[in-house]
Amino acid sequence: MSLLFSTEKKVIDNELILGATKGALNADDTKPGPIYFQGDYTAVKYKNIELRPRINPNYKKQGTDTLEFLKFDINGNGTLEPTEIPLFDQDIFDQADSDIDWQLSEKEYKSYLAYEKRIQSDRSLIPENTQTFSDVPYILDGHNRHTLDIYLPDTTKFKKPYPLVVWIHGGGWQKGTKDLFGKQTFLLKHGFAMASINYRLTRESEFPEQVYDCKAAIRYLRKYADQYGLDANHFGLWGSSAGGHLASLIGTTNDSKELKGNLGVIDASSEVQAVCDWFGPSDLNLMNTSSTDKSKGEKQNTKPIVKFLGGSFIEKQEAARKASAINYISKDDPPFLIMHGEKDPLVPIEQSALFYKALQKQNIDSEYIVVKDGIHSFFMGVNDHKKVTEFFKNKLMD
Numbered sequence: 001m002s003l004l005f006s007t008e009k010k011v012i013d014n015e016l017i018l019g020a021t022k023g024a025l026n027a028d029d030t031k032p033g034p035i036y037f038q039g040d041y042t043a044v045k046y047k048n049i050e051l052r053p054r055i056n057p058n059y060k061k062q063g064t065d066t067l068e069f070l071k072f073d074i075n076g077n078g079t080l081e082p083t084e085i086p087l088f089d090q091d092i093f094d095q096a097d098s099d100i101d102w103q104l105s106e107k108e109y110k111s112y113l114a115y116e117k118r119i120q121s122d123r124s125l126i127p128e129n130t131q132t133f134s135d136v137p138y139i140l141d142g143h144n145r146h147t148l149d150i151y152l153p154d155t156t157k158f159k160k161p162y163p164l165v166v167w168i169h170g171g172g173w174q175k176g177t178k179d180l181f182g183k184q185t186f187l188l189k190h191g192f193a194m195a196s197i198n199y200r201l202t203r204e205s206e207f208p209e210q211v212y213d214c215k216a217a218i219r220y221l222r223k224y225a226d227q228y229g230l231d232a233n234h235f236g237l238w239g240s241s242a243g244g245h246l247a248s249l250i251g252t253t254n255d256s257k258e259l260k261g262n263l264g265v266i267d268a269s270s271e272v273q274a275v276c277d278w279f280g281p282s283d284l285n286l287m288n289t290s291s292t293d294k295s296k297g298e299k300q301n302t303k304p305i306v307k308f309l310g311g312s313f314i315e316k317q318e319a320a321r322k323a324s325a326i327n328y329i330s331k332d333d334p335p336f337l338i339m340h341g342e343k344d345p346l347v348p349i350e351q352s353a354l355f356y357k358a359l360q361k362q363n364i365d366s367e368y369i370v371v372k373d374g375i376h377s378f379f380m381g382v383n384d385h386k387k388v389t390e391f392f393k394n395k396l397m398d
Contacts, residue, residue, distance in 0.1 A: 054086065067113065069106045079103040085112070090144050091177035091198070092116050100203050122182030127189055129154040133228065138197070138220035139213075139264040146264075148197040148217050149178055150228055153188045160229035162193035163236065163396035166218060166272070170241030170280075172304030173210060174202045183379040184238070190389055192396070193230055195221055199246075206310035207323045211253075212261030214246050215270035223268040234396040236274040238388070240377065241347065242304070244280020248325035248355065251275035252333050258322070274395035276337045276388055279347050279376060281305075282355035283327075284320040287348070288313040301346070326358050335365035337391040339384065341374025367391070 059071045072084045081103050082088055096104055096112035104112055126132075131152040139146035153162060167184050169176040178196040187194055199213035218235065225232035239247035253259045254271045281287050288302055302313070309316040309323065321327055336359055340352035349370065356368035369387060371378050378384050 054084075067106065067110060069109055079105055080109055085109075089116070089179075091179060092119070094201060094203065095171075095175045095177065119177070119179050122180055125182035126151070126185050127154065129156065130185070130188055131155065136220075138217045143200070145198045145200045146213065146216075147178070148195050148220075149181065150221075151185065151188060151194045151196075152229060153191050153193060158191040161225070161231035162191060162229055163234035163392070164193045164195060164221060164225075164230045165236040165238055165392055165396075166221065167194060167196045168199070168214060168237065168239035168243035168246050169196070170239065170243040171201075172301075173242045173308040174304055176201075176242070186385050187389060187392065190393065192236075192392060193228070202304070202307040207308050207319060208259055208261070210246060210308075211249060211259050211323075212263050214250055215259070215261060216264035218250070218270040218272065219265040219268040222270075223265045231396075233273070234398075235272045236276070236392050236396050237272045238276040238278070238392075239280060240278035241280060242308075244277040245282070245325070246280070247275050248277045248280055248282060248336070249323065249328070251277075251336065252325045252328040252330070254333070256328070272334055274335050274337075274392060276339070276391060277352070277355075279340045279344055279349075279352065281324075281347055282351050282358075283324045284309070285313065285317060285324065286354070287351070288320075326355050329358050329362050329364065331362050331364070333359070333362070333364050335391075335395050336367070337388065338366065338368045339371055339378075339387065340369075341371045341376060341378055343373060344376050346376045 054074075055071055056074050056076075059068075061068065062070070069080070072080055072086060074084055075081075082090075082093060085093065085104070092112055092115050093104070095115050096108045098108060098111070133150040135147045136150060137147050165187055167178075167181065169178060169180060178198045181196040184196075185194065195217070197214060197217040199210045199217075218237075221228075221230065222232045222235065237247045237251060239245070249259070250270065251272055254269075260270065284305055287305055305320075306312060306316075309319045311319075313320065336356075338352045338356050340347075340349045342349060352368060356366060359366040371381070371384060374381075
């Protein structure tokens with residue numbers, strides 16, 4: 001498709017439209033059906049339309065082809081390009097495309113399908129009677145990473161306005177999606193609204209763009225709080241791993257001009273009133289130092305940080321300093337709950353211990369919990385859920 005216009009604004013120019021658009025008769029583009037061109041409300045002209053099969057007409061299932069990989073490999077090059085993947089999802093593609101060559105090998109396609117199932121499993125945990133607003137753009141640029149989902153609790157049990165907890169996903173700043181969301185939703189059962197946000201990954205942007213994105217999402221939510229029944233004065237932030245890092249950095253910089261950015265809504269505050277940091281790095285320069293000590297993260301990999309900073313630790317010491325929450329702590333910071341697994345093999349637990357000590361030095365209302373036998377994720381622990389619930393109840397519910 002060459003051009004797609006919306007309210008006289010150019011949205012897509014000389015690019016492929018991947019998968020069915022929102023007006024499609026059937027979202028499953030692997031099934032036969034009519035050809036449907038949108039543009040029925042305005043005068044739209046089409047040219048250079050190329051129709052290609054979605055399924056290889058010469059495909060014959062083989063016993064070894066359990067994923068039917070060859071069925072969708074239309075050009076027969078041994079990989080799947082985005083246009084060849086049924087029900088294409090950009091976020092899942094980014095997760096599976098481990099070598100970032102913009103196509104999936106058979107092994108990567110297997111990861112694609114597994115991650116898709118993981119998302120479906122997580123989302124099955126969302127409580128009944130949850131009202132959901134999906135893929136809300138918080139920056140109007142058409143970028144799929146500039147979208148968020150909003151979840152409102154059961155309106156028959158809880159009254160508006162709802163305190164809000166914003167979830168920031170992890171993934172080493174290079175993977176992850178807002179759609180992997182379900183285990184966090186126990187907060188909905190206690191009357192909180194929740195938002196799960198996407199932000200640009202390091203395959204296309206470096207620090208501080210991820211911070212700018214997250215703050216733009218918070219500003220959007222505060223600007224339109226009344227529209228969704230949110231309490232604009234009671235916003236909490238919660239993230240794990242890279243998401244925990246971003247949550248802490250946002251919490252300690254709040255409306256800092258240095259890391260504010262000018263994306264999206266600019267006439268609202270990105271300030272939050274409480275932060276829960278799950279095993280996020282707090283001092284990126286020390287992450288490089290501790291990586292040589294096997295007792296402080298035997299599987300620690302600093303490559304994601306190098307990608308995040310846009311260069312080596314030697315080249316990017318100042319960027320690492322600016323990207324570290326521990327360097328921004330001040331007396332007006334919001335309350336913090338820090339939780340870290342004592343056996344975390346990826347992010348050294350010292351990152352949380354040092355951060356907590358620095359918060360305490362400034363008399364910031366903060367609590368640090370070491371999760372016994374915890375590794376790099378401990379989402380299903382009832383006690384851990386209870387701690388998070390109590391924290392946000394105490395700080396966001398009057």
